Amino acid sequence: MTSECYVYVTLPETTEPVVAARLKVSSDHQGNQVGQFVYGNSYLARPNCVPLDPGRLAVLDNKVKQYAGTSAIFPSLRDAAPDRWGRLIIEREFGGELNELEYLLYSPDDRAGALAFGLNSVPPAPLWQFNRTLQLPELLETSDALLKKEPVPDPIVAQQVQKLHLLGTSMGGARPKTVVEDEEGLWLAKFTRPDDAWDNPRVEHAMLELALSCGLSASRSKIVDVGGRPVLFVKRFDRERVDDGYLRHRMISAVTFLDASESSADRTRWSYPLLADELRRTDIDQANSRRELFRRVVFNALISNVDDHPRNHALIADAGGWRLAPAYDLVPTPMIAQDGRTLAMVVGDQGRVATRDNLLTECARFGYEWDEASSLIDEMRSIVENTWYNTCRSLGVIPADCEQIANAFVYPGFQWRDDIDADEAPVPVPNF
Numbered sequence: 361m362t363s364e365c366y367v368y369v370t371l372p373e374t375t376e377p378v379v380a381a382r383l384k385v386s387s388d389h390q391g392n393q394v395g396q397f398v399y400g401n402s403y404l405a406r407p408n409c410v411p412l413d414p415g416r417l418a419v420l421d422n423k424v425k426q427y428a429g430t431s432a433i434f435p436s437l438r439d440a441a442p443d444r445w446g447r448l449i450i451e452r453e454f455g456g457e458l459n460e461l462e463y464l465l466y467s468p469d470d471r472a473g474a475l476a477f478g479l480n481s482v483p484p485a486p487l488w489q490f491n492r493t494l495q496l497p498e499l500l501e502t503s504d505a506l507l508k509k510e511p512v513p514d515p516i517v518a519q520q521v522q523k524l525h526l527l528g529t530s531m532g533g534a535r536p537k538t539v540v541e542d543e544e545g546l547w548l549a550k551f552t553r554p555d556d557a558w559d560n561p562r563v564e565h566a567m568l569e570l571a572l573s574c575g576l577s578a579s580r581s582k583i584v585d586v587g588g589r590p591v592l593f594v595k596r597f598d599r600e601r602v603d604d605g606y607l608r609h610r611m612i613s614a615v616t617f618l619d620a621s622e623s624s625a626d627r628t629r630w631s632y633p634l635l636a637d638e639l640r641r642t643d644i645d646q647a648n649s650r651r652e653l654f655r656r657v658v659f660n661a662l663i664s665n666v667d668d669h670p671r672n673h674a675l676i677a678d679a680g681g682w683r684l685a686p687a688y689d690l691v692p693t694p695m696i697a698q699d700g701r702t703l704a705m706v707v708g709d710q711g712r713v714a715t716r717d718n719l720l721t722e723c724a725r726f727g728y729e730w731d732e733a734s735s736l737i738d739e740m741r742s743i744v745e746n747t748w749y750n751t752c753r754s755l756g757v758i759p760a761d762c763e764q765i766a767n768a769f770v771y772p773g774f775q776w777r778d779d780i781d782a783d784e785a786p787v788p789v790p791n792f
């Protein structure tokens with residue numbers, strides 16, 4: 361069992377990784393897993409060395425840093441590991457479940473952020489070969505087969521395709537995806553799943569566009585047609601193409617930044633106002649980032665994006681320091697309930713409930729005066745209410761799918777207040 365490795369980082373403004381630290385996983389006398397991390401002296405001697413995260417690994421010294429949590433892997437290093445989808449593929453390739461360190465070691469180098477892991481004191485050369493759009497039909501076919509737990513078609517093709525897939529499995533998340541390069545740079549390519557109830561790629565693309573029109577900083581995206589099936593391409597904000605390769609920005613999830621639990625069973629620190637407070641202390645553009653975060657919460661409430669857990673928010677860092685990353689994974693969730701809807705994280709004084717009133721309770725922590733926040737919410741509400749349908753339709757979402765997701769948008773309870781009788785609330789007028 362592997363229990364030790366080197367941690368490499370691609371430093372800001374460079375394209376080649378260097379050795380930064382060693383990570384060791386061991387058991388204490390009670391049998392708990394403990395992680396030990398130490399920056400290397402050669403790394404500390406570099407004039408341009410940077411901390412790998414703004415939290416547990418923030419201090420650049422040669423003292424051993426210890427971590428014992430649900431796993432022994434420091435949270436910011438865990439952020440570089442694959443989630444459900446990537447693990448499924450790695451397990452298929454390596455035949456069974458691996459330990460946390462092995463998932464890091466066996467996942468390919470296209471992972472989120474600037475880190476890499478290996479057993480050698482010399483870091484591997486940066487990856488040059490990425491999946492190309494041309495290979496997507498094969499990748500889609502294997503993805504379907506893997507999800508249906510069918511044998512992957514033709515064993516020889518299957519082997520090649522697994523290799524291709526391994527060049528794109530380290531990004532997190534549960535949906536099938538890979539990383540693809542085209543003339544514009546690197547993209548996260550998100551596939552349909554056989555059990556999708558509607559056209560997820562086009563709907564997610566439409567939400568990212570709608571977010572932009574509401575003034576959010578959202579990831580750039582486009583739809584690529586692969587043999588008649590849509591694939592959502594989301595431009596990677598942690599990679600920047602330059603003449604001799606890719607610059608890589610360090611990246612941590614809001615799980616790590618908030619020091620929050622991974623699991624929804626413990627939401628103690630799953631909170632937007634708390635995230636705003638933490639941004640105030642760390643983000644190099646904190647005033648703008650906190651306001652951006654507020655618009656994001658309002659938007660999530662208006663489109664019923666209730667999957668807004670802390671792994672769906674991130675921070676990135678270049679040479680200048682850490683800042684809130686653009687929005688991604690924006691997905692509407694239609695629901696029967698018309699009165700209250702809850703987001704995954706605390707919104708305001710009334711907890712997670714996605715209402716106008718609750719959003720306003722803590723607006724000051726995001727840098728908004730009450731009046732300004734109130735007008736902003738009304739403005740965004742009107743944009744979402746009046747344009748979601750046409751945005752979806754103009755980007756190719758069929759009317760039947762629009763109908764299925766319709767009640768995710770500006771649900772009636774968004775405007776209700778505790779003191780208003782539900783019967784008095786305005787009846788929503790369908791938009792189509």
Ligand SMILES: Nc1ncnc2c1ncn2[C@@H]1O[C@H](COP(=O)(O)OP(=O)(O)O)[C@@H](O)[C@H]1O
Pocket residue numbers: 472531532533534535536548579594595596597598671672674688689
């Ligand atoms: N535009 C992007 N640039 C860089 N990393 C991204 C981008 N979008 C998502 N990610 C990373 O990839 C992970 C998976 O993407 P996401 O859209 O959340 O997929 P899923 O729908 O499977 O949850 C995210 O948790 C985040 O770490």
Ligand SMILES: [Mg+2]
Pocket residue numbers: 533534671672689
């Ligand atoms: Mg996600």
